[in-house]
Structure formats: structure tokens, C-alpha cells
Amino acid sequence: MLKERPLSPHLQVYRPQMTSMLSILHRATGVFLFLGSPLLVYSLWGIAEGGTHFQQMTDCLSHWFAQLLILGWIYSLFYHFCNGIRHLFWDVGHGYEMKTLYASGNAVLLISIALTAITAYFALQNLGGAA
Amino acid sequence: MSLRSPLSKAQGLGSAKHGFSHWWWQRVTAIALIPLTLWFVYSLVCLLGSDHAQLSQWLAQPINASLVLLFVLTALFHGQTGMQVVIEDYVHSTWLNLTLLLSIKFASVAMAVLAIISVLKVVLGG
Numbered sequence: 001m002l003k004e005r006p007l008s009p010h011l012q013v014y015r016p017q018m019t020s021m022l023s024i025l026h027r028a029t030g031v032f033l034f035l036g037s038p039l040l041v042y043s044l045w046g047i048a049e050g051g052t053h054f055q056q057m058t059d060c061l062s063h064w065f066a067q068l069l070i071l072g073w074i075y076s077l078f079y080h081f082c083n084g085i086r087h088l089f090w091d092v093g094h095g096y097e098m099k100t101l102y103a104s105g106n107a108v109l110l111i112s113i114a115l116t117a118i119t120a121y122f123a124l125q126n127l128g129g130a131a
Numbered sequence: 132m133s134l135r136s137p138l139s140k141a142q143g144l145g146s147a148k149h150g151f152s153h154w155w156w157q158r159v160t161a162i163a164l165i166p167l168t169l170w171f172v173y174s175l176v177c178l179l180g181s182d183h184a185q186l187s188q189w190l191a192q193p194i195n196a197s198l199v200l201l202f203v204l205t206a207l208f209h210g211q212t213g214m215q216v217v218i219e220d221y222v223h224s225t226w227l228n229l230t231l232l233l234s235i236k237f238a239s240v241a242m243a244v245l246a247i248i249s250v251l252k253v254v255l256g257g
Contacts, residue, residue: 048249
């Protein structure tokens with residue numbers, strides 16, 4: 001008499017809240033960042049090999065789709081960085097009041113976007129606007 | 132009344148026999164990654180537009196090579212602990228769960244070795 005019943009928690013009956021959305025975004029950005037680690041190691045290997053391997057690596061990284069992914073990784077890195085610090089405060093027992101929770105959440109969103117913009121600005125300046 | 136033996140209580144290792152070491156090391160690596168990440172992003176931005184000779188010269192400096200390896204290895208370890216939690220939480224099929232967990236571990240170690248060998252090659256001028 002086994003029946004397929006919905007399992008708790010019934011996520012579909014909840015209105016999306018900032019707290020839960022930021023929480024799942026922390027996991028999503030973490031997974032996305034881990035999936036980017038092969039590219040980081042590949043770049044180190046490209047520098048070590050030099051020659052055509054290095055050329056291939058830089059060609060690959062300057063493709064528009066790679067550039068889009070890199071922008072995504074930069075934002076993910078800063079989001080995960082800021083929200084990770086928020087998590088560390090929770091780990092030592094601080095910041096659980098509703099007001100603080102929303103304030104720190106907004107701060108994380110704002111600061112991560114600002115850091116991404118600053119990084120992109122200096123990156124483009126360094127490339128002489130050629131990217 | 133508790134059914135747990137006094138020894139098991141004193142050891143505090145729980146049913147998985149690891150205690151809270153997984154949770155603890157995820158936090159330790161997270162804290163280490165705060166300065167390492169800032170340094171790494173700053174360095175990347177400064178290095179943009181460099182050619183191969185400039186990149187090799189930069190990476191050959193002992194301080195830069197050490198910090199790059201510390202960043203990559205700590206990030207891989209931290210990422211691997213996080214991926215483990217995500218897989219354990221969302222992948223309920225036993226075989227897929229085990230396959231993914233093992234793939235994550237093997238891939239992390241393989242990437243760590245390749246990163247170390249690559250940076251060493253540049254440092255030692257191979």
C-alpha cells in the first residue's frame with residue numbers, strides 16, 4: 001500500500017522569501033564556482049606548458065561565451081564570499097534577529113554587485129577597453 | 132535515560148564517526164579563503180593583458196607561487212566539502228550519490244596534483 005505522497009517541507013506552498021532565496025543562491029553559486037575550478041587549473045597548466053598550449057588557453061578564455069562565464073564566476077565568487085562571511089557570523093551566534101537578517105542580506109546583495117562592478121571596471125581599464 | 136555508552140558520549144563522534152570535523156574544516160578553509168580570495172582577484176586584475184613571459188615571471192616568484200597554490204588547494208578542499216553536502220542533500224539514489232561523491236573527490240585530488248606540478252614547473256624554470 002505504498003503511495004507517492006508529497007514530502008515535507010512543501011516548498012511549493014511557500015511564498016519565496018529573501019532569506020530562503022539567498023540561502024539557495026549560496027549553494028548555487030558554490031556549485032557553480034566548483035564547476036569553474038577545472039578552468040583555473042587549466043590556466044595554470046597552460047602557463048606551465050607555454051607555446052601552443054598557452055595560445056590555445058588564451059584563445060579559449062577570450063571567446064565571448066568564456067567571458068560571459070567568467071563574469072558569472074566573478075559575481076558568484078563575490079556573492080559566496082560576502083554571504084559566507086554572513087554565515088560565519090551566524091556560526092558564532094550573531095545576526096539571527098529578523099531585522100539584522102534582512103539588513104545583512106541586503107548588504108550582501110549590494111556589496112557583491114558593487115565588488116563585481118569595481119572588478120569589471122579595473123579589468124576593462126587594464127585591457128585598454130579592448131576586451 | 133540515554134542508551135549511549137559513556138565512552139561514545141565522551142568521544143562525541145556521533146554515528147558517522149567523524150564528529151564535527153567536516154563542518155569544522157569547511158569553516159577553517161572558509162576563513163583562510165577570505166584574504167586569499169581578495170589577493171587572488173586583485174592579482175588577476177593586475178595581470179590582465181600580460182603575455183606568457185610576464186605571467187611566468189610573476190608566477191615564478193616564491194611568494195606568488197605559494198599564495199596561488201594556497202588559494203587553489205584551499206578552494207578545492209572547501210569546494211569539495213561543499214559539493215559533498217549538496218550531493219548528500221539532493222541526490223537520493225544510492226548509486227548516483229556514491230558515484231558523484233567519488234567523482235568529486237577524485238577530480239579534486241587530480242586537479243590539486245596538476246596545479247602543484249604546473250606551479251612547480253614554472254617556479255623551477257623547467
